[in-house]
Amino acid sequence: MQRRDFFKACGIAAAGMAMDPLSLFNARAAEVGGQDLAELPESLNDLQLPIRGLSPKxxxxxxxxxxxxxxxxxTYARYAEKFPDYVxxxxxxxxxxYxxxxxxxxxxxxxxxxYGDFSEILSVPKFADAAVICTPDDVHYKPTIMALKLGYHVLVEKPIAPTEKECRDILKLSLSTGKVVGTCHVLRYAPxxxxxxxxxxSGAIGDIVSIQHQEPIEHRHMAHSYVRGNWRSSKETTPIILAKSCHDLDILRWLxxxxxxxxxxxGDLFLFKEENAPAGAxxxxTDGCPHEATCPYSAIKVYVQQKRHTYVxxxxxxxxxxxxxxxxxxxPYGRCVYHCDNDQPDHYVANMVFEGGRTASFSMDAFTPFGGRRTRVMGTTGFIDGDGTSFTLYDFRTGTKSVWDRKVSDIPEYKGSGHGGGDLALFRDFVEAVAAxxxxxxxxxxxxxxxxxxxxFLAEKSRKNGRKMKVK
Ligand SMILES: NC(=O)c1ccc[n+]([C@@H]2O[C@H](COP(=O)([O-])OP(=O)(O)OC[C@H]3O[C@@H](n4cnc5c(N)ncnc54)[C@H](O)[C@@H]3O)[C@@H](O)[C@H]2O)c1
Structure with a gap:
C-alpha cells in the first residue's frame, strides 16, 4: 500500500471529529517546504491515525x-459510570x-x-446483552461457556483459559453461537x-525485519502480584508468560x-525463594524483621507508607x-517475599521467528524501577524507539527524526484509563460490537x-523442555 493510500485508509477522525484524513498531514508537509509525504514531519502527533473517541449515539x-x-x-464498569447512554x-x-x-x-x-458464585447468575435466564467475565484466570472457562450457551455476548479477561484445549472449546462454541466474544488484550487499543x-x-521505516520488546514489570509490582499475590502460583492460575505477558506475545503478533x-x-525464578532469605527474616x-528498613520489598514500605497496590x-x-x-x-500481602508459596519466574526471555524470517526478542524483567513496555523496531529504511508512551522514528533516507508523543487525556474515553488508554478504548469497541x-x-x-x-503455551513448554517449538 502506498503511504498516501495508507493515511487515507486510516481516515477515522480524532476525538470523534470528521476531518479529511490527509489535511493535517499535508498542512504540516507544506509548512516544511511542500515536500511529498515521503518526508515525515518532526511531530507525528497531527497525523490522522485511527485514534478516536466515542461512536455516534x-x-x-x-x-x-x-x-x-x-x-x-x-475498570470496565467505570465505562458505564462515564457513559451511561452507552452501557x-x-x-x-x-x-x-464486600x-x-x-x-x-x-x-x-x-x-x-x-449473585454470589458465577454459577448462580448463569443459572437464571439471560437478562442482559453481554457478560463481562473478570474472575481469576482459572475461573474463566466455565462462566464463558455457560454465558455463551445462554446467548450472551462475552468479553473475557485474558488469559482466555489455562489450557489450549479450553481456549479451543471456547473458540468453537463462540463460532457456533455467532456471538461477539472478545479478549481483553487492551494494548491493541492503546493510542x-x-x-x-x-x-x-505505512512503510515509513521500510520492511520490518526485527523487533526487540521488553516488559519491565517493576520490582514492587512483581512482589505484589507474582510473589505474594493472586498470580504467584503458575499451577493455580497460569504461567507468567500467559498471566502477565500474553499481552506482549499478542502485540508482537499484531505489530x-x-x-x-x-x-x-x-528464564526462571532467581530471587524470591527461601534460600535467599536474609538471616533472621x-x-x-510485620513480625519485627531486622531487615525491614533496608528491604526494597518490605510490605510495610510498599502498602502502608507508599500506598501502592492498596486496591486489593x-x-x-x-x-x-x-x-x-x-x-x-x-x-497474605504482609508475607516476606522469601517465604511465599510462589513459583513464577522473575526473568523470562523468548525468541520468535515470524513469517518471512522476521525475528522478535522478548524479555520480561522483574527487576526494573519502572513498568510499562519498551519496544524497538528495526526496518530496512528506518528505526523506531518507543518507551510505551512516546516513540521516535529515525528515517535512514533523510537522516531525520520524527516523534509521536500525543497526549490522549483530552479524549474522554482515554482519560483516567489504565494501559495507556487501552482499557476503556477496548470497552468502547466491545460496546459498539455488541450494539451492532x-x-x-x-x-x-x-x-x-x-x-x-x-x-x-508453547513458550512455556520450551522453557521447561529446552527445545525450540514450532507454532502450527
Ligand atoms: N487485561 C488486563 O490488562 C488485565 C490486567 C489485570 C488482570 N487481568 C486479568 O483479569 C482477571 C481478574 O483480575 P483482577 O485483577 O480483577 O482480580 P481480582 O482478584 O481483583 O478480581 C477477581 C474477582 O473475581 C471474584 N471471584 C472469584 N471466584 C469467583 C466465582 N467463582 N464467582 C464469582 N466471582 C468470583 C473474586 O472474589 C474477585 O473479586 C484475571 O484473569 C487477570 O489475569 C487482566
Missing part, C-alpha cells in the same frame, strides 16, 4: 452483567460480598440481580500502540501482522495506615487471540 445503552467485581470488573450494568456476581455490594450499589443493581503500528504499516513460526524460551514483615484491600479508606497495617498482619452484533468492531476477538495464547 446509540438507540439505547447496551446492558451488561459483570462476573467478578474485583479490579478488572471495576448499563444490570447484574453483578462475586463470591466476595465487592459484590460495593459495585452493585454504585450501579444501582437491584438486590435480586446480585501509543495504534500509532506505532500505523507508522510501521508484525504475520504468523509466528517458531518460539524458544528460557521472619515469615512476615477491602477496607473503606485505603489511606488509613492502621487499617492497611492490619491487612498485612491478617492477610458485529465482532469486527473489535481487534482482539477470540479467534485472533488464540494465536498468541498458543505462542504462550
Amino acid at each position: 446509540m438507540d439505547r445503552p447496551i446492558t451488561i452483567i459483570i462476573i467478578g467485581a474485583g479490579s478488572r470488573g471495576n 448499563k450494568v444490570v447484574g453483578v456476581s462475586d463470591i466476595n460480598d 465487592r459484590l455490594h460495593k459495585l452493585s450499589d454504585l450501579h444501582e443493581v437491584p438486590a435480586e440481580r446480585r 501509543y500502540f495504534i500509532a506505532l503500528k500505523a507508522m510501521m504499516d 508484525f501482522d504475520k504468523p509466528c513460526k517458531t518460539i524458544v524460551a528460557d 521472619p515469615l512476615k514483615c 484491600f477491602d477496607i473503606p479508606d485505603r489511606r488509613d495506615e492502621a487499617a492497611l497495617y492490619d491487612q498485612l498482619v491478617k492477610g 452484533e458485529d465482532p469486527s468492531h473489535l481487534s482482539s476477538t477470540i479467534d485472533v487471540s488464540m494465536e498468541s495464547h498458543i505462542m504462550g
Whole structure:
C-alpha cells in the first residue's frame, strides 16, 4: 500500500471529529517546504491515525452483567459510570460480598440481580446483552461457556483459559453461537500502540525485519502480584508468560501482522525463594524483621507508607495506615517475599521467528524501577524507539527524526484509563460490537487471540523442555 493510500485508509477522525484524513498531514508537509509525504514531519502527533473517541449515539445503552467485581470488573464498569447512554450494568456476581455490594450499589443493581458464585447468575435466564467475565484466570472457562450457551455476548479477561484445549472449546462454541466474544488484550487499543503500528504499516521505516520488546514489570509490582499475590502460583492460575505477558506475545503478533513460526524460551525464578532469605527474616514483615528498613520489598514500605497496590484491600479508606497495617498482619500481602508459596519466574526471555524470517526478542524483567513496555523496531529504511508512551522514528533516507508523543487525556474515553488508554478504548469497541452484533468492531476477538495464547503455551513448554517449538 502506498503511504498516501495508507493515511487515507486510516481516515477515522480524532476525538470523534470528521476531518479529511490527509489535511493535517499535508498542512504540516507544506509548512516544511511542500515536500511529498515521503518526508515525515518532526511531530507525528497531527497525523490522522485511527485514534478516536466515542461512536455516534446509540438507540439505547447496551446492558451488561459483570462476573467478578474485583479490579478488572471495576475498570470496565467505570465505562458505564462515564457513559451511561452507552452501557448499563444490570447484574453483578462475586463470591466476595464486600465487592459484590460495593459495585452493585454504585450501579444501582437491584438486590435480586446480585449473585454470589458465577454459577448462580448463569443459572437464571439471560437478562442482559453481554457478560463481562473478570474472575481469576482459572475461573474463566466455565462462566464463558455457560454465558455463551445462554446467548450472551462475552468479553473475557485474558488469559482466555489455562489450557489450549479450553481456549479451543471456547473458540468453537463462540463460532457456533455467532456471538461477539472478545479478549481483553487492551494494548491493541492503546493510542501509543495504534500509532506505532500505523507508522510501521505505512512503510515509513521500510520492511520490518526485527523487533526487540521488553516488559519491565517493576520490582514492587512483581512482589505484589507474582510473589505474594493472586498470580504467584503458575499451577493455580497460569504461567507468567500467559498471566502477565500474553499481552506482549499478542502485540508482537499484531505489530508484525504475520504468523509466528517458531518460539524458544528460557528464564526462571532467581530471587524470591527461601534460600535467599536474609538471616533472621521472619515469615512476615510485620513480625519485627531486622531487615525491614533496608528491604526494597518490605510490605510495610510498599502498602502502608507508599500506598501502592492498596486496591486489593477491602477496607473503606485505603489511606488509613492502621487499617492497611492490619491487612498485612491478617492477610497474605504482609508475607516476606522469601517465604511465599510462589513459583513464577522473575526473568523470562523468548525468541520468535515470524513469517518471512522476521525475528522478535522478548524479555520480561522483574527487576526494573519502572513498568510499562519498551519496544524497538528495526526496518530496512528506518528505526523506531518507543518507551510505551512516546516513540521516535529515525528515517535512514533523510537522516531525520520524527516523534509521536500525543497526549490522549483530552479524549474522554482515554482519560483516567489504565494501559495507556487501552482499557476503556477496548470497552468502547466491545460496546459498539455488541450494539451492532458485529465482532469486527473489535481487534482482539477470540479467534485472533488464540494465536498468541498458543505462542504462550508453547513458550512455556520450551522453557521447561529446552527445545525450540514450532507454532502450527
Ligand atoms: N487485561 C488486563 O490488562 C488485565 C490486567 C489485570 C488482570 N487481568 C486479568 O483479569 C482477571 C481478574 O483480575 P483482577 O485483577 O480483577 O482480580 P481480582 O482478584 O481483583 O478480581 C477477581 C474477582 O473475581 C471474584 N471471584 C472469584 N471466584 C469467583 C466465582 N467463582 N464467582 C464469582 N466471582 C468470583 C473474586 O472474589 C474477585 O473479586 C484475571 O484473569 C487477570 O489475569 C487482566
